[in-house]
Amino acid sequence: MAGRGGVGVSQSDAVVVLAAGGSTRLGQAKQLLTRDGETLVHRAVRLALETSPAQVLVVVGANADSIAACVADLDCELVSNSEWQSGMAGSLRAAGENLGPAVQRVLVLVCDQPALERRHLDALLEGARASEAGCAATVHGDALGVPAVVPRDWFESMPAAGDRGFGARLGQQPAAGIYRLEAPDLETDIDSPGDLAKARVRGWLDG
Numbered sequence: 647m648a649g650r651g652g653v654g655v656s657q658s659d660a661v662v663v664l665a666a667g668g669s670t671r672l673g674q675a676k677q678l679l680t681r682d683g684e685t686l687v688h689r690a691v692r693l694a695l696e697t698s699p700a701q702v703l704v705v706v707g708a709n710a711d712s713i714a715a716c717v718a719d720l721d722c723e724l725v726s727n728s729e730w731q732s733g734m735a736g737s738l739r740a741a742g743e744n745l746g747p748a749v750q751r752v753l754v755l756v757c758d759q760p761a762l763e764r765r766h767l768d769a770l771l772e773g774a775r776a777s778e779a780g781c782a783a784t785v786h787g788d789a790l791g792v793p794a795v796v797p798r799d800w801f802e803s804m805p806a807a808g809d810r811g812f813g814a815r816l817g818q819q820p821a822a823g824i825y826r827l828e829a830p831d832l833e834t835d836i837d838s839p840g841d842l843a844k845a846r847v848r849g850w851l852d853g
Contacts, residue, residue: 658750659771660798661694662741663687663722665757666707666730675709676836677757678716680852685716686757686836693764694755695721697771701746705737733809742801751780753795754812760850761831762793770795773825782825783816786833790816790826 665687669676677687684692687704694702702722706713707730714724727740738754745752751774753767766784774782774795781797783790791813800812816824834850836842845851 656698656771657700657748659697659699659753660701660703660745660749660751661697661699661753661755662738663690663694663702663704663755663757664734664737664741664792665690665713666705666710666727666737667734668708668731671838672836672842673839675712677709677713679760679836679842681760681850683852686760687713688716688720689760690755690757690762691717691720691722693762693767694753696764697753697767699753701749703741703744705741707731707737734811735805735809738801738811739804742798742804745798745801749798751775751795752798752801753793755793756835758836759793759832759834760836760845761834761848766827766829766832767793769827770825773827777823777825779819779823781816781819781823782827784832785826785828789813790824793832 665677679686681689691704703725704717704722705725705727707727725740725744727737729736770782770793774780783794796812834845836845846853
C-alpha cells in the first residue's frame with residue numbers, strides 16, 4: 647500500500663475489519679447503514695486506511711456481494727468466512743490466515759460503531775506500540791473490547807467457531823501492560839432497532 651496523506655506505511659501494522667455478520671437482531675445489514683451518505687463498512691475501511699497500515703483485510707460473510715461493492719474503490723483485501731453464522735472467532739481465524747509475514751500488530755475494527763473517528767485509531771496504535779504487551783483496547787464499562795490492537799500471534803490460537811473474540815484475553819493482561827482508551831461514544835453499537843434510533847438522534851447515522 648502506498649502512503650496516504652504524507653504518512654509512511656507501517657509494515658508491522660495491519661487492520662482487520664469484521665463485516666461478516668448477518669445483523670439478525672437488527673433486521674437489516676448494519677454494514678450498509680449510512681452516515682453522511684457513506685456506508686458504515688466503507689467508513690470503517692476508509693478510517694483504517696488513513697492510519698497507513700501495510701494491509702487492510704475485510705472479512706465478509708452475510709451480504710458479501712453488497713459489502714464487496716461498497717468497498718470496491720478502497721485498497722483492501724476481502725477475506726471470505728463461509729461459516730460466518732458460527733460467530734466472530736471464525737472471522738478472526740480467517741483473517742489471521744491471511745496476514746502478511748511482516749505483520750506484528752493488528753488493529754481490529756467492527757462496522758457498527760458509527761461514532762468512530764480516526765483519532766481514536768491513531769491513539770490505540772500509538773498506545774499499543776508503547777505498551778509492554780503490545781496491546782491497546784477500548785474501554786466498554788467494566789470490559790475491554792474493539793477497536794483494539796493485539797499481537798499477531800493471538801490469531802493463531804483463535805478457535806474456528808464461537809462468539810468470543812479477544813475481549814477475555816485483553817482483560818487478563820496486567821494493568822501496566824496494556825493501553826486502555828476511554829471512548830463513551832463507542833459504547834453505542836448497532837445491534838437492535840433501539841440502538842439504531844439512538845444513533846440517528848445523535849446524528850451518527852442518516853435517517
